[in-house]
Amino acid sequence: xxxxxxLQVATDIGILxxxxxxxxxxxxxxxxxSKIGSSAMEGIARQPEAGGDIRxxxxxxxxxxxxxxxxxxxxxxxxx
Amino acid sequence: MSTSLSAxxxxxxxxxxxxxxxxxxxxxxLEHLKDDYEWHIATYKNKKISIPLPIILYSKNSGAQLFSxxxxxxxxxxxxxxxxxxxxxxxxxxVETDASGNExxxxxxxxxxxxxxxxxxxxLLIIFMLFIARAYKNEPVKPKKGLVGxxxxxxxxxxxxxxxxxxxxxxxxxxxxxxxxxxxxFFNNILGLVPIFPGGANVTGNIAVxxxxxxxxxxxxxxxxxxxxxxxxxxxxxxxxxxxxxPLMIIIELVGxxxxxxxxxxxxxxxxxxxHAIVLGLVSLIxxxxxxxxxxxxxxxxxxxxxxxxxxxxxxxxAYIQAYVFTIFTAIFINGARVKPPKTEKSLEST
Numbered sequence: 471x472x473x474x475x476x477l478q479v480a481t482d483i484g485i486l487x488x489x490x491x492x493x494x495x496x497x498x499x500x501x502x503x504s505k506i507g508s509s510a511m512e513g514i515a516r517q518p519e520a521g522g523d524i525r526x527x528x529x530x531x532x533x534x535x536x537x538x539x540x541x542x543x544x545x546x547x548x549x550x
Numbered sequence: 551m552s553t554s555l556s557a558x559x560x561x562x563x564x565x566x567x568x569x570x571x572x573x574x575x576x577x578x579x580l581e582h583l584k585d586d587y588e589w590h591i592a593t594y595k596n597k598k599i600s601i602p603l604p605i606i607l608y609s610k611n612s613g614a615q616l617f618s619x620x621x622x623x624x625x626x627x628x629x630x631x632x633x634x635x636x637x638x639x640x641x642x643x644x645v646e647t648d649a650s651g652n653e654x655x656x657x658x659x660x661x662x663x664x665x666x667x668x669x670x671x672x673x674l675l676i677i678f679m680l681f682i683a684r685a686y687k688n689e690p691v692k693p694k695k696g697l698v699g700x701x702x703x704x705x706x707x708x709x710x711x712x713x714x715x716x717x718x719x720x721x722x723x724x725x726x727x728x729x730x731x732x733x734x735x736f737f738n739n740i741l742g743l744v745p746i747f748p749g750g751a752n753v754t755g756n757i758a759v760x761x762x763x764x765x766x767x768x769x770x771x772x773x774x775x776x777x778x779x780x781x782x783x784x785x786x787x788x789x790x791x792x793x794x795x796x797p798l799m800i801i802i803e804l805v806g807x808x809x810x811x812x813x814x815x816x817x818x819x820x821x822x823x824x825x826h827a828i829v830l831g832l833v834s835l836i837x838x839x840x841x842x843x844x845x846x847x848x849x850x851x852x853x854x855x856x857x858x859x860x861x862x863x864x865x866x867x868x869a870y871i872q873a874y875v876f877t878i879f880t881a882i883f884i885n886g887a888r889v890k891p892p893k894t895e896k897s898l899e900s901t
Contacts, residue, residue, distance in 0.1 A: 522711065526878065533875045537813045540820040 491546040499539035506531050575834040579827050583752050584642060586663045587634065588619040591747060598623070601747070603666060607632065609646060609656035619660075632656070667751035668759065671738045674748075679733070708732050708877065716881040717888075724884055727770060731763065732877040739822060739869030743862065754872075755822035757815065764815035767880045772807070775887035782889060783807070810883055814876060821872050825865040832858045 510528040514521045589601035602620035609615060612630065621629040635645045635653055644660065645653040661669075685698045694702060713728050714721050738759075741749040753759055783803040785793065792799045832854045839850040 526711070526716075529871070529875060530878065530882070533817065533879070536821075537817045540816055541813075543824075544816055544820055 488546045492543055495539050495542040495546075499535055502535040503532050506535070573834060573837045575831065575838060578834055579830045582830050583755065583823060583826055585752075585756060586642075587622075587644065587660060589663050589666065589747070589751075603663065604661050605632075605644060606659040606661065607644060607656040608659070611646065611648075615656075663751050664753050664756050664759070667741065667749070667753050668738070670748050671741050671753065672734070674741075675733060675737045678737075705729065708874075712874070712878050713881060716878060716885060718885050720884075720888055723774075724770070724881070727766075728877050728881055731767075731880060732873050735763070735818065735876055736869060736873035739873060740866070742822065742826070743865055743869065752823065752826055754818055755826055757819045760815045760819040763818070763876070764811035767814060767883065768807075768811040771810075771880070771883045771887045774884070776889050778889035778891055779887045810879075814879055818872050818876055821868055825861070825868055828861050829858055829865070832861065 506528055510524050513524050587605060588603055590598065591601065592599045602618045605615070605617055605619050607615040609632075615630065615632070617629060622634060627633050631646045632644050633646075635641055635643055638653060640653055640655050643655060644658055645655050648654050682698050682701050685694060693699070708729060709725065712732075713725050717724055717728070735754060738753045742751060742753055742755065744750060784800060786799050786803065788799050835854045836847075836851045839847045841847075
């Protein structure tokens, strides 16, 4: 009885793993991008004439984080 | 993403088997995201309205074949021994069976939905850009208005803000590739968001397309790299034991060479595909709740429509940002491969 329930859970645990992977990745990526955004805004507010350079660097850093997050999501979606 | 939601999803008898969902949202989303042999537009009263596309095959058994994809529908899904596989390794691809009954795949050069969309997109882009270029050729001095003027601002924003500062002094050699790259990705992203015929295919959300783009970036970056760039990869300035008995640094550099275009490929693919999947998921929410009572279904419909419009605007922003990011990363990689020899001695002499 217990064993059969456990076996049934074991088949679903993969889905749980995928969901957890995606959730943790999204939290982490959101945290990282929010830090970049807040620092960039502070930087632009302090020095508005450097806004263009800061914006380019911000997009690059955000895209790098996003790339890592998308790696994790692709791995979770297609490989796990 | 095409607007074709099949008509079978209209409400079913309530209280029947709750396990048998009337709409398999996952299947529907995957079906709309994938490439196809015909361009399905709508299903009306169980009749499929679609544009048939040519299927070009080279099979070992019967040689080269060219026929329309409508032949599959006319002949119950099987024509000249070819059919579209329903399950297994080649699901959704044209296959034939060999003597022992196994499914084998012929060499498939069919003009599929994505390929046609790619051709249409490129053709429209060339026409559009040549039209703008002609306006400048005819009257180079006169300030431009309307579409041409707007495109001038757009092109110059990419050219002056991305290409010139990021690539550095050799930007003239690379500007054609970078501008083409930007407008190709941007135009195809936007075309993918148009739900009716010329758009709607998931072109830049197809990993083969982004692979080609990333591969051309890889080739351009590495074929035009300087001697110092290759020295940095194969003989970097690190302790010798990291290079000769155990080439750790060289392995790391070579892996970095591959991961850069790989990240470009995954980023564009996943962003565009996820955008299409979100819109399709929200659309299928309407059909999932369709048989759950009037109040829930109508409120969910309104909610979905509002969210879809919101996501569509986000996707237009993403279409621009992803084209921008792809271009800027290509420019950064090019800049990284144009390493100049150090000029320390000269500066010492001058001081």
